[in-house]
Amino acid sequence: MESALGLVETRSFPAIVGTADMMLKSAGVTLVGFEKIRSGYCTAIVRGGIADVRLAVQAGAETAEQFGQLVSTLVIPRPMPNLEVVLPINSRLSQLAQTQGYSRLSNHAIGLLETRGFPAMVGASDAMLKAADVELIAYETIGDALCTAIIRGTVANVAVAVEAGMYEAERIGDLHAVMVIPRPLDDLDQALPVAAAWLQQQPQPLTIPMPVLQLEQEKELVRLPELDQKLLDPEGPRR
Template sequence: MQLQPNRERDFRDTALGLVSTRSFPAIVGCADMMLKSAGVMLVGYEKTGSGHCTAIVRGGIADVRLAVEAGAQTAQQFGELISSLVIARPLANLEAVLPIGNRLFQLSQNQGHSRLSNMAIGLLETRGFPAMVGAADAMLKAAEVHLSSYETIGAGLCTAIIRGSVADVAVAVEAGMYEAERIGELNAVMVIPRPLDDLEQTLPVASCWIEERQPLNLPISVKEVEKELVKLPDLAKLPVPMPQE
């Protein structure tokens, strides 16, 4: 079967790049490095359980190759690399079935958040939910940071995501590391000083940061009704019971 000319032209110079790690902070760090090393677009992350996370980028073939190489090297430095892949000229069927197509549509519609943008990002991953909650509490109390969300990727791995100035995030993450180790197991940490917009749009954000507060509408016609007062009897005139022998 021969490809139609327009279809061949659409996929001639594009590629998909995938890098997989065993840690959410590691995959965010890889994604940040891929975005900053080449002209690619971060489609998003795919979490497949047991702590496995995959960052997906798209762009020109040469750019994607450079980005994947940089991302894989970053994952190797963390000791968390599982695999990497470059798919040149992906057909529409592949992108339609995988979650890539839906994410590309959302990005094209500019469906994202910017409420906490232009802030440094800190990620602290623990094995066990109590350790993550304790670390998040310690981070919030140690510096002027905001807990934007948390992420779970299976195998007991939980990541608290904070935002703030670079200095505050660094201080907070250090405090969270000590608390996580005291409570349970610290798995990974990551501080990203200057995240790009593509990275911002793919990170989770708690609903309290993106939902507009609704005004409390009370009915105007409701009036306070005064309750009827009841007169108490005179205690001095009440009969006193006599003790029985």
């Protein structure tokens, strides 16, 4: 079967993730990855048979248009080998050649909330964590001051959390886009920064070199009298 590459570009990270999810679920294609070229431009790249790629790109374009974020699309039938080698997605292509991609549906949901400005994203993340049982996995920046917080949890919890985050982001600054993806395909999970961040969060054994441990035991506590009153009473001495 002759292969093809398909590309859909948007100006929002949640929009491109939602677009990629629709592309994967509409045709037999594999998600190669995302390319972010700053100024908010993001491209989802898929690979598969020519007919499947055309169908996926069409579905992706329609989805991106619904979000009001479509920039451009491209289908490359029978790409030359050198094209795939030169593109920065070549390491992901090598992995796909060995694993043949992923297709299993995950039993969780992914939530993405994008703001223009970092404080609004941080405040929205705090609101989402306090509103429902979700985990903040990572955040993504794509230029043009756009920042996206990425959470995961059950579908219901992610939906509640994203709603709370929207209100907080609008209160603080500029809410740009939101997306809730129920039961994402493993292929989508692997392409997001979620997977790497999830592994990094796993607890690692703590080892302390013996000389450092001995040094810590020999240290004595040093009191700073001038700070004691402030620590005990942040408002200062009472009259």
